[in-house]
Amino acid sequence: MPSHRYCQLDVFTRQPGGGNPLGVVIAADDWSAEAMQRFAAWTGLVETTFLLRPSTPDADYRVRIFTPQREIAFAGHPSIGSAHAVLEAGIARPRAGLLVQESLAGLLPIRVEGGGDTRRLSVQSPRSRVLARGLDGQDVLREVLAGIELGALAPAFVEGGRRWWLAEFADEASLRAWQPGHAAIAEVARTSDSLGLCAFARSESAEHDLCVRAFPAGVGIVEDPASGAANGLIGAYIAEAEPDGALAGGYTVSQGREIGHDAHIVVRIDSDGAVWVGGQTLTIVDSVTRWPSESLGARD
16 A cells, blocks of 8 residues: 555644644645545544645646545634644755745645744735625525624625635624534525635733634534635634724634634735735644555546
């Protein structure tokens, strides 16, 4: 059987078990798309990525991202984790503090700050746009949020790499205590062709500025412990709606405590509106695959 280096990472965390798990297969150029999909289904992780040689000299490496069900163009924590694996494996070094990742979403810069276990990687989120605001005509979403005191920003349907409904709660305590109707969120995801609902609340804690909970029912996940793409959309929405607000230049996020995690995410917003989502990544498993050769095919 052919063997490939395989790492399992914990993304957006400062301690093992706090973040979002990710599997990464290194030097997977000889894997077919079918083999990648089979392996991603076997790992059972939210996402598994496969590192490949870039197809353009403008990129340092290429990544393909698979959920257990399908390939996707972009996601935040797989981008951060893949860049971590690239650095750990010595595949590329940052130039002027940046790596350039090639994916189905195009070329995305990854900012590299520091080193070792405290190294922070940040991905520049794809540019976003607000597709809809408010609850008018959104009967199912109104049902999901029934009885909730909402915050300063109206619920919004935002697209940028992924599509999410965003809703601000009035306070952190009510968001953390919320027991949402997951079937209704799945219906929201289905009817809007989105991942689902991401809720956030401003915090008075000294540890973080925002509390976030994400419910990506559109890909069969009840609740996500750390959501890079969703946090990028929240950052873009806040920057656009409150350009002079306290959070317009960036902030820190707590996510996942309600499901036994403790992710720490840093959002930075440049003066031109570019949103960077980052955090620390830890290598938990560093091993090799033993994957049946018949599951491999010609390179796509």
